[in-house]
Amino acid sequence: MTTTSTESLPDRTAPDGPAVVVRDLHQHYGDFEAVKGISFEIRPGELFALLGTNGAGKTTTIETLEGFRRPSSGTLRVFGTDPYGQPAALRGRTGAVLQGNGLMEDLTVRESLVLAHDLVSDPRDADELLELVALTDKARIPVRQLSGGQKRRLILAQALVARPEVLYLDEPTTGMDPEARHTTWRIISELKRQGVAVLLTTHYLEEAERLADRLAIMHRGEIRVEGTLEDVLASWGDRVTFRVPEEVGTDDLPEPSGAEAAVRTRDGRLWATYTVGGADVESRAHRVVSELVAWAAERGVVLRNLQVRGASLEDVFLQVAGATGLAEQ
Numbered sequence: 001m002t003t004t005s006t007e008s009l010p011d012r013t014a015p016d017g018p019a020v021v022v023r024d025l026h027q028h029y030g031d032f033e034a035v036k037g038i039s040f041e042i043r044p045g046e047l048f049a050l051l052g053t054n055g056a057g058k059t060t061t062i063e064t065l066e067g068f069r070r071p072s073s074g075t076l077r078v079f080g081t082d083p084y085g086q087p088a089a090l091r092g093r094t095g096a097v098l099q100g101n102g103l104m105e106d107l108t109v110r111e112s113l114v115l116a117h118d119l120v121s122d123p124r125d126a127d128e129l130l131e132l133v134a135l136t137d138k139a140r141i142p143v144r145q146l147s148g149g150q151k152r153r154l155i156l157a158q159a160l161v162a163r164p165e166v167l168y169l170d171e172p173t174t175g176m177d178p179e180a181r182h183t184t185w186r187i188i189s190e191l192k193r194q195g196v197a198v199l200l201t202t203h204y205l206e207e208a209e210r211l212a213d214r215l216a217i218m219h220r221g222e223i224r225v226e227g228t229l230e231d232v233l234a235s236w237g238d239r240v241t242f243r244v245p246e247e248v249g250t251d252d253l254p255e256p257s258g259a260e261a262a263v264r265t266r267d268g269r270l271w272a273t274y275t276v277g278g279a280d281v282e283s284r285a286h287r288v289v290s291e292l293v294a295w296a297a298e299r300g301v302v303l304r305n306l307q308v309r310g311a312s313l314e315d316v317f318l319q320v321a322g323a324t325g326l327a328e329q
């Protein structure tokens with residue numbers, strides 16, 4: 001049952017209030033709970049990326065926000081309105097690029113944009129949109145002759161006809177070549193600049209790194225990690241690795257503060273790995289490497305094969321996915 005109380009929800013009339021509010025969303029398919037109590041907000045001009053393993057519940061969340069599904073429980077608000085059933089108050093204010101194709105294959109590319117014109121009050125010009133998504137030269141051909149990546153671009157153009165203030169992008173760049181992907185990223189950045197609130201799901205972590213103001217990693221229906229990219233990387237740690245010098249024993253290895261040491265045998269040799277945590281994301285590896293090098297200099301030994309590997313979103317993602325085995329299907 002949908003909770004209808006709005007008491008604790010932010011004021012939608014506040015100029016910097018969130019465009020999208022999700023509170024403790026649960027979504028079931030029969031007995032199966034696909035989304036297990038997730039919460040987030042998206043402000044105008046902000047892009048929130050929902051990352052996650054296959055079957056984590058991202059599409060379910062977007063479809064529920066779009067108003068296609070009634071939440072099993074929890075509260076959703078888009079500009080203060082419950083989106084279930086796609087109420088008239090939200091029509092035209094939200095746009096979506098969803099996973100299903102939804103295109104009419106026999107129309108020409110241009111016709112499929114003009115068709116959408118009839119449904120909205122202040123539509124964007126079809127030719128302007130075709131230029132935006134680099135499909136001007138395809139305007140007169142039937143949709144069925146477009147490649148997969150070109151169809152995704154046309155769906156994006158359709159989503160923009162009504163000048164939406166909230167945009168749901170479910171894997172929008174799947175099948176696009178790198179150039180088309182970069183074009184799409186530029187379009188999304190421009191929409192953000194114009195104040196559009198964007199919810200993006202993607203399996204391209206670089207896409208999230210480039211576009212997201214905040215991101216969350218979902219696994220098995222739950223948000224496991226959330227924050228700005230910097231917050232998320234801070235939660236993981238950098239890795240400093242070197243071969244343990246033969247002249248010293250592993251008991252002699254230093255213990256810099258904020259670093260956790262582990263020693264492993266590889267190729268018959270001992271290797272030390274320090275996982276360096278701490279909020280000083282930009283300087284923490286430097287701090288620990290300085291201590292390690294000073295320690296080595298004092299003993300007259302060399303840290304061979306010394307490597308520093310910064311935390312990456314992929315590391316964090318794999319940790320989330322790997323914590324309980326791979327993705328739930």
Ligand SMILES: Nc1ncnc2c1ncn2[C@@H]1O[C@H](COP(=O)(O)OP(=O)(O)OP(=O)(O)O)[C@@H](O)[C@H]1O
Pocket residue numbers: 029032034052053054055056057058059060061328329
């Ligand atoms: N209509 C449905 N009926 C029953 N189960 C469903 C239905 N749609 C999705 N599911 C299940 O709900 C879970 C979440 O699916 P969802 O499509 O939301 O995941 P996702 O995070 O978008 O995955 P992907 O990254 O693979 O697209 C999966 O286990 C899926 O099998």
